[in-house]
Amino acid sequence: MKDSKITISVIKSDIGSYVGHNLVHPELIKLAKEELEKAKKRKEIIDYFVFNCGDDLELVITHKGPEEDPKIHRLAWNVFTDCTKKAKELKLYGAGQDMLKDSFSGNIKGMGPGVAEISFEERPSEPIVILAADKTEPGAWNYPLFKIFADPFTNPGLIISPEMNEGFTFEVHDVLESKKIKFKCPEDMYDLLAFIGTPGRYVIKCITRNHDNLLCAVTSTTRLSLIAGKYVGKDDPVCIIRAQHGLPDIGEITEPFAQPYLVEGWNRGSHAGPFMPVSLEQAVPTRFDGPPRVVALGFIIQKGNLIGPLDLFKDVSFDRARQKANEIADYMRMHGPFQPHRLPESDMEYTSLPKIKEKVKDRWKEV
Ligand code: 13P
Ligand code: 13P
Numbered sequence: 001m002k003d004s005k006i007t008i009s010v011i012k013s014d015i016g017s018y019v020g021h022n023l024v025h026p027e028l029i030k031l032a033k034e035e036l037e038k039a040k041k042r043k044e045i046i047d048y049f050v051f052n053c054g055d056d057l058e059l060v061i062t063h064k065g066p067e068e069d070p071k072i073h074r075l076a077w078n079v080f081t082d083c084t085k086k087a088k089e090l091k092l093y094g095a096g097q098d099m100l101k102d103s104f105s106g107n108i109k110g111m112g113p114g115v116a117e118i119s120f121e122e123r124p125s126e127p128i129v130i131l132a133a134d135k136t137e138p139g140a141w142n143y144p145l146f147k148i149f150a151d152p153f154t155n156p157g158l159i160i161s162p163e164m165n166e167g168f169t170f171e172v173h174d175v176l177e178s179k180k181i182k183f184k185c186p187e188d189m190y191d192l193l194a195f196i197g198t199p200g201r202y203v204i205k206c207i208t209r210n211h212d213n214l215l216c217a218v219t220s221t222t223r224l225s226l227i228a229g230k231y232v233g234k235d236d237p238v239c240i241i242r243a244q245h246g247l248p249d250i251g252e253i254t255e256p257f258a259q260p261y262l263v264e265g266w267n268r269g270s271h272a273g274p275f276m277p278v279s280l281e282q283a284v285p286t287r288f289d290g291p292p293r294v295v296a297l298g299f300i301i302q303k304g305n306l307i308g309p310l311d312l313f314k315d316v317s318f319d320r321a322r323q324k325a326n327e328i329a330d331y332m333r334m335h336g337p338f339q340p341h342r343l344p345e346s347d348m349e350y351t352s353l354p355k356i357k358e359k360v361k362d363r364w365k366e367v
């Protein structure tokens with residue numbers, strides 16, 4: 001890797017929470033910070049920031065290694081393993097929830113934790129936004145990423161900025177069949193929407209700027225249920241977006257979240273509900289274990305150091321989105337166990353619903 005390049009790794013895991021699936025315990029955050037501070041002192045990493053969205057612990061690590069650097073993945077795995085030990089000691093709920101494999105084998109991908117990583121040469125000023133969610137799935141980023149990088153009604157820069165005017169290319173993963181495809185926008189916009197409108201299966205993995213192929217957004221795409229073969233909690237994805245200088249500005253990145261669109265997850269990972277943009281302090285999902293939350297942290301990257309964060313949804317102008325999300329939550333909750341609040345049968349196959357079906361299977365008679 002070129003000397004001037006740096007990598008931002010956002011690696012996250014639910015390693016147990018309190019009181020139920022609500023919040024990462026402060027002791028775990030403290031422990032994660034201590035371990036990353038030691039790694040910083042040993043010069044294994046440049047900088048770090050630890051935070052949580054609900055019951056998910058997020059490690060932001062900057063370093064000189066490449067994406068998928070085994071040393072960095074091992075460091076994150078060790079932090080999560082030690083936090084799991086602490087969670088067990090405290091008898092936290094679901095200790096080690098996302099740690100689906102026993103031993104580390106070089107890459108944390110596919111082992112449970114979610115990963116979004118991006119390597120680049122720092123621009124003269126390098127603003128980035130890190131999004132983190134709780135109580136939802138990786139496809140939850142499809143809607144805002146489309147609006148940020150392809151919808152001129154959301155992002156006027158697509159019309160005004162010469163670099164953005166040439167559009168963006170979206171790499172989409174089919175998480176069921178492990179395949180990928182690229183859609184170049186605006187040309188392929190309708191085809192892109194044909195797929196990403198099914199966010200449980202087709203997930204935007206990364207986005208490049210057509211002007212110069214600059215990589216400008218990456219997401220985590222882990223589907224825990226597909227690794228575990230059963231419901232073990234939602235994936236609660238993360239996303240990194242580079243901003244400004246011919247990329248979407250901060251306001252163009254936050255704008256889609258002013259509308260609390262519906263995502264899948266919420267209670268028992270089995271319900272559709274509004275995606276509520278919140279400050280770090282408000283990322284405490286307790287109503288019906290939700291509604292699903294999203295936090296957005298802005299940083300400036302300075303020689304690999306993380307200057308920030310600015311807690312972007314702390315802005316009072318997102319109060320109305322939160323209020324609207326609460327109204328939508330009332331309306332959705334009214335449906336109780338009925339679709340479309342409860343997810344369709346195909347999405348329930350990884351929950352314990354199949355056991356209920358098995359229990360009554362002999363009571364069905366021909367009509
Ligand atoms: P830049 O193109 O320099 O990022 O400025 C755009 C902007 O911030 C306007 O909102
Ligand atoms: P998490 O995916 O955030 O662990 O939540 C699981 C759940 O079942 C909430 O009711």
Ligand code: MG
Nearest residue numbers: 014021055233
């Ligand atoms: Mg949990």
Ligand code: MG
Nearest residue numbers: 055134135236
């Ligand atoms: Mg969670």
